[in-house]
Amino acid sequence: MEFLNRLTNGHKQVTKRNRYSTLSSFYNFTIATALPNLQNPCCTPILKKIFKRPSCPQWKILDKESVDEIIFRTLNTRNRIMLELMARGGMRIGEVLKITPDDIADNKLIIRRPKSGKESEVVFIPKKLMAKLNEYVATFGINSSERIFPISYTAAWMIVKKAGKIIEVDLRPHDLRRHAATYASRSGTPLEIVSKIILRHADLSTTQRYLGKVNDSEAVRWIENLHG
Incomplete structure (x- = not known):
């Protein structure tokens, strides 16, 4: 018991x-x-009992209307693009903060030294969002090797929190990444695409934990959409 306490303390x-x-x-x-x-x-x-398996957290899943309202009511161009990269591209906040113009390639972004440990990963984003990003880079004359969003992690976190207050929700950056996956999945996108392309997970089980549970009202809506 004492050895386990030393091994696990903190x-x-x-x-x-x-x-x-x-x-x-x-x-x-x-x-x-x-x-x-x-x-x-x-x-x-x-x-x-002491070392029982922790229960899986019940993550908050935002619907498309809520996310769209948050983005459309964010008037600062930089902040809006950052929110869209997370909500439309499934990017992590740290990935958004690291990208440079050199990382832009057609309709995709190259993530250097990603969390997975790979040399690089690819993020596909909508053409409209890519156009906004390119326009932002051109407007502010950002050099090819400079960070497009040269702010701290804390500042970016606060931008997301402030955006959530627009619709009175406690919003975190990962909620937007999770929305990208959930919305794609519930719109009929194959789970493998959600996992490998949007979230860039190594296995499907990790993705399945992201997608959350479907409540009764959502179940009714999906059944009506399918058979109504």
């Missing part, structure tokens, strides 16, 4: 659970291969 529940599971698996392996009479000290009711 970490999130998911990390605590993973380390507990690893230690428990080690004991199970030892019992199965060498010491059949050994008792697994991890298999006690109290430890199972």
Whole structure:
């Protein structure tokens, strides 16, 4: 118990659970291969309760009308384009802040050194949004290697929070990325496209957690759209 506390102290529940599971698996392996009479000290009711698997968070899913209103009522051009890159392109806020004119290629953006650890990734965005981005770069004479949005992460976060207040919602940057995936999925886009192209996830299970649950009113609307 004391060893587990030292091993997991100060970490999130998911990390605590993973380390507990690893230690428990080690004991199970030892019992199965060498010491059949050994008792697994991890298999006690109290430890199972302390290191239980954390429940999946219920993320807020914004509908298209709400996101459109947030974007259309954001009058600052820079802020509006940043919001659209997250909501239409599924980009992470850190990716938006890193892009330069050199990263623009036709109707796509090249993400250098992405979160996945790859050398680069590609983000496809709508032609209208790409036109706005190119116009913004030209208007402000941004050099090819300069960041298009040279602001801090905190400043960008506050832009998103302020935009959410327009319609009185507690908006976070990842809510917009999640909207891009959810809207695409519920509009009939194949899950593989949502996962590999929009979210750029390594596996579909991660994407499925993003898409959230469908409430009763949404279910009725989709059934009516399909069969009404």
